[in-house]
Amino acid sequence: MTVLVALPVLLPLAAAALSLALGRFADVQRVIGIVVLGAIIADAGVLLHLADAHGPLVLQMGGWPAPIGISLVADRLSALLLLVSSVVTFAVLIYSIGQRVADYGRERSSTTFHPMYLMLCAGVSLAYLTGDLFNLFVAFEIMLSSSYVLITRRTTSQRIRAGMTYTIVSLVSSLLFITMIALVYASTGTINLADLGAKADALPDGLTVALGLLVVIVFGVKAAMVPLHFWLPDSYPTAPAPVTAVFAGLLTKVGIYALIRTQTLVFHHHESWKLMLGIALITMIVGALGALAQNDLNRMLSFLLVSHIGYMLFGLGVYDVAGLTGVILYVVHHITVQATLFLVSGLITRHTGTVALSRMGGLAKAAPLVAVLFALPALSLAGVPPFSGFVAKLALLEAGVGAGTTAAFAVTAGAVLTSLLTLYAMARVWTRAFWGQVRAPEPDPDPTDELVVGTGTSSPPMVVATGVLVASSVAIAVLAGPLAAISERAATDLMHGETYRTAVLGGVAHE
Incomplete structure (x- = not known):
């Protein structure tokens, strides 16, 4: 059954090559993507x-034993995130086909969108499943190369400028990443995560702290934590809605996943992590205040994305089973809800012809279904009961109170304040975009572009794909009990680490 671990990486890579070779056949490209991502969902469910x-x-891989060879590992955490991410990438692909994001004024589909999208999915899967630092670096580079192509399609000057910002920051982060790998290998003689878990303990305290902080900086850039977040609000809003949705839903969460994995398996903390708690509080507040200052809907959602990264850092900073359980629940919730909101933003733009909140109005009457599709994930993001955001935030707040430290109490209060600010931001969108008089759609600024806006309508696949993700976020709340239970078991595995180490180094998995 271990061959199932490789399929989420190998299938999209092979499909990307096939899709590129068959670039003249748009329908075939689409079928390949749908079939492969559907198969990955099934595979991820079995792995979980x-x-x-x-x-x-x-x-x-190749029969080489760890720590010499390449290990792919599917434990509770990686399999759960792989399953949720696969559902999101599948829904976003359906949305993009409906929006014809791959066509851009051509009679046939662009040869680049589907192969690059599948490459991005392969990179995300590899990041979750890899058992060593170097292949984690490879996964991030796969994501970087494919995401750069996706973010710079329709080569306007604004998009190229945003793409360059995104790429330069990512390359600097990659240079730090490869430097960190070299330093870790020079210090321990290994880059296998399971092997590092034992060898890092033998390093001098000062060296361990320095390496741990370098890891936080590297993955903090990827996760867009404050003050390393500046690139995200300028990069994400310029891309088409499905591209932004998959970026917002997955790429920053892969950075959070890497932080969780390395800080629990390699760099251990024996009590609440005050530095991370401080970063979490600043990230929450700065992101939320930045969102309130925006008139551009996509920029506002981008700042809220930054803000809610702070909740995940909060649980990691608490650093116990309860805190990590809250992190896992929040990542599952946020992957789904954040991607959904950017897809809804695409629907709103298609109806209104603008992303400026001040030029919208009356959508609740003109497009009641879009209003419902926005309201449910918006309430969930704000943490209103009984939605998934409330379940995840409640777990984090309980963990913060249970930690019993002054720093944890302060961040708990900050988390409540951030929820209120998020609710205010969502209410602001609702009153400006959905209430008031119905406004006529603004004219399409580029009528020759296949990606039309301001039509007052949405294609059925776009609505259905968005509805699937809205339903998924509701399902997370409905299944809160089983999901919390498996998250707690995954958090227990993270805190102790012996199950992971034994499975990788000993070849035997134990409960």
Whole structure:
């Protein structure tokens, strides 16, 4: 069964090559993408069941044993995030086909969108499943190369400028990443995560702290935590809605995943992590205040994305089973809800012809279905009960209070304040875009572009794909009990680490 661990990486890579070769056949490209991502959802579901029932599944590539060879590992955390991410990428692909984001004024589909999208999915899967730092670096580079192509399609000057900002920041982060790998290898003689878990403890305290902080900076850039977030609000809003949705839903969460994995498996903390708690508080507040200052809907959502990264850092800073359980719940919730909101933003833009909140109005009458599709994830993001955001935030608040430290109490209060600010931001969007008099759609600024806006309508696949993600966020709340239970088991595995190490180094998985 261990071959199932490689399929989420190998299938989209092979499909990307096939899709590129068949670039003249738009329908074939679309079918390939849908079939492959559907297969990955099924595979991820099986991996999650097996990992939860029997422990981590490990595939030693090429038959080389760890820590010498390449290990792919599917434990409870990686399998759960892989499943949620696969559902999101599948829905976004359906949305993009409906929006014809791959066509851009051509009679046939662009040869680049579908292959690059599949490459991005392969990079995300590899990041979740890899068992060593170097292949984690490879995963980020796969995501960087494919995302750069996706973010700079329709080469306007604004998009190229945003793409360059995104790429330069990512390349600097990659240089720091490869430097960190070199320093870790020079210090320990290994880059295998399971092997590092034991060897890092033998390093001098000062060296361990320095390496740990470098890891935080590297993955903090990827996760867009304050003050390393400046690139995100300028980069994401310029891309088409489905591209922005998959970026917002997945790429920053991969950075959070890498932080969680390295800070629990390699760099251990024996009590609440005050530095991370401070960063979490600043990230929450700065992001929320930045959102309130925006008139551009996509920029506002981008700042809220930054703000809610702080909740995930909060749980990591608490650094116990309760805190990590809250992190996992929040990542699952946020992947789904944040991607959904950017898809809804695309629907709003298609109806109004603008992203400026001050030029919208009356959508609740003109497009009641879009109003519903916005309201549910917006309430969830704000943490209004009984939605998934409330479940995840409640777990984090309980963990913060349970930690019993002054720093944890301060961040808990900051989390409540941030929820109120998020609710205010969502109410502001509602009153400006959905209430008031119905406004005529603004004319399409580029009528020769296949990606039309201001039509007053949405294609059925766009609405259905968005509805699927809205339903998924509701399902997270409905299944809060089982999801919290598996998240708690995953958090327990993270805190102790022996299950992961034994599975990778010993070849045997234990409960």
